[in-house]
Amino acid sequence: MKKICLTATAFLLALFAHGQSPFRGLTPAQQQIAWSQAAIQTNPDKAQPYNDLALGYIRRARETGDNSYLNQAEAALKDSAKRVPGNLEGEKAHAMILLGHDQFVEALQFSRKLNQKTPDDILTYGFIADAATALGDYAEAEQATQWMLDLREGNIPGLLRAARLRVIYGDTDGALDFYSQAYQQIPPTQTEDQAWTLTQMAEIQLSTGHLDEADSLLRSALQKFPGYYLTLEAAARVETARHHYSQALDLLRQRDDGSVSLSSLYFLALTLDRAGDSTAASAYKGFELKALNATNEAVNANRQLVLYYLGRGNKPAEALRIAEQEVSRRHDVFTLDAHAWALCANSRYGDAKKQIDPVLALGIRDAAIFYHAGAIAERLDDHADAVRYLNQSLELNPESEVAVEAHDALAKAIAASAMASNKR
């Protein structure tokens, strides 16, 4: 972890719940939508109820994964702007919509302008951090996040973004600490926020091979917000790591009862494949077709498509083409990693190393990235680095999706290393 720091003792995850609400049965986003609509009836000339309505729809998009709610949010913002053109809360909601549509460059530019107008607005820094993180501009994301924490110590949006950066910088314990601090402060009425935070914590536990801990967090998350698609997807990953493919498939199908995403289609195909299911090929095909159609869209699955072409799809040249296209738009750690892996598959080992080195330099601890780094090093006959990275991959998460490949590669790297020593 770099500068983002906050002196705090770790909280225990005490589960606190009392569901007092006049809108019992509605999700937090639905409640907000209902409140806002009532407020619009009362104050039809004010802009703020429309902004609140837009926020309700934005939250609903996050609750369901259904981005069509963002269109309704846009419509509400138009009504807001008619009443008070250029009002700050409306513009902030617009930034959130840009982020929701994965229009990160536009979101970053828009948020920077907003930030110049209102430099003490905490969430605007958050939008800058979000967009910069998605684009791989971690220094800017870090600076913006530090501003958030400096402006108001311990604020939840700041803690959540700082936690995400700590993951990127490889400080998973620190990330869990921040998530935990944030979770402690989320009121029990904000069930989706609670579930989202628990799911992020579970993802960290999963990435470090702590499957039981991840499972426990995800169960809590589903209690908070039943049927939450992000949680179901993460739970499916836990079951996959346990080689419980049929349970994983059940969870993924539940997840896809709501809004289906391109990445969830890929994950479903991958899981069917691992389960030895005969429908895996057609699932891959369905994913490929849809993902190809979206390659030029802001919301795409280019990274998954690259990984597919480098695996079952067996089109390394196509993988590289798409990776290059994506890396021209963003250079976050996962895009750089996918690009490096595609370069490696196309025998451009030196270029692959150039792509993956800055990723590793950030300190990120990810089993797949370590595996890729090890494999690239091995191709470059750097056996020592290969052994080191492959060991890191397996030590970090012995149950990762690349664990089998990492074991094989490690054995080969060790043998090659021994042979090289003998030659000397």
Next chain:
Amino acid sequence: MTKKIAILLFALVLAPGALPAQNETTDALIKSLAIKVKMYPGDYKAYAGLGAAYLQKGRETGDSADYELAKAALSRSLDLMSNDPAAAFAMTQMAAACMAEHQFDQAYIWAQKALAVGSGDPSPWAIAGDALADMGDYQNAADAYSMLKTVYGSEDEQQAILYQRDSRMSYLRLVAGDAQGAIQLMQGAVQTATAMHMPAENIAWSDYQLGEEYFQTGDIAHAEQAYLAALRLYPGYYRALAGLAKVRSSAGNYRAAAALYDKAIAAVPYPEYAAALGDVYRAIGDSNKAQKEFDLVEFIGHLSGINKQIHNRELALFYADHGIKLDQAVVLARRELEVRHDVYTWDVLAWALFTNGESKEAAAAMSNALSHGTKDAQLFFHAGMIYADLDDSLQARAFLQQALAINPHFHPIYAETARQTLANLSTKTGSSPIQEAANAR
């Protein structure tokens, strides 16, 4: 009869932008912030500050119009800034304004909204807990108060949060019948407030609250000390004046009590103070002055639509206590019960029903009032009278004995009524009521 351990809107003074207590300071602050918002109509902080200042003014004067002004300013602030941790302050103030107007469900929602923007400041939990307590949901109120802790901010800020927790938990202990636990917590809160050099009004409120708890347990000497401590720190503090008036009244020093109530009413004309003063005049035998105060009670209670809402319970109790507009007393008590389900609202409903001759229904309401184990002389007195009317002399005697055992001077008139009723009941059974009361202590 005046009976209320007030849960105050106390988080506010500890929240960012804490306000000095003096009226003049508040007036000056309102003036300067009003100029500021005129000059900078897009300044959400200034509007939030103005709202907080009006709220403080409302606390100082008891004028409900100030709460409406507070809400208008806060609403403007939230129009300008609502989706940001920085909006938590205005939302918390809005919650407090709703509490002041007895809109407990709205107060709870605003407190939750304040928490949802994630400012890192747990203060809204205090108001959430207050709203829950007033709605009679004591367990969840305790859970909400238990969230009043933080690892952020300076040591003083962290202590301030703990102060909010302990002073409120103290009230819950009192409701649960644990007077000693309540007093211990409140003593700690007073020490914290003093050590932190909180504004004088805050420390004075803590002393006053401690005095109320002592008074409720019949420890009149310590109650007097606490009220005097509050007045030393914050001369003219109306709550402490009224508290001290109760002490003087309980000692039979009605002239001194009347003078103190007069001063308190001059500062903040709460109907319960006027009612208590009327009772003091009645005890002296000055029926003209008593009636004047009783007229004032109704006048204040009906001064505005909001006042009607705020003072439903006090008016209901006043009518029931004084045998006037008895049907209206029940209507008001029931209306209050629609928004407030705490033990004292159940008690007032029970008392109003009793005075209307509905003792069976009154007993049912009373069982709700007593269901949390609250040890309060007023509650026991009402229960005793209800059961006496139901010819359940065993229960009636037990309750009346408890009332007198807790505080033999709990009311200038009704303490004597309790003794007489107990005597009548005991005559039937042949034992001495005084001896029984002494035994019960």
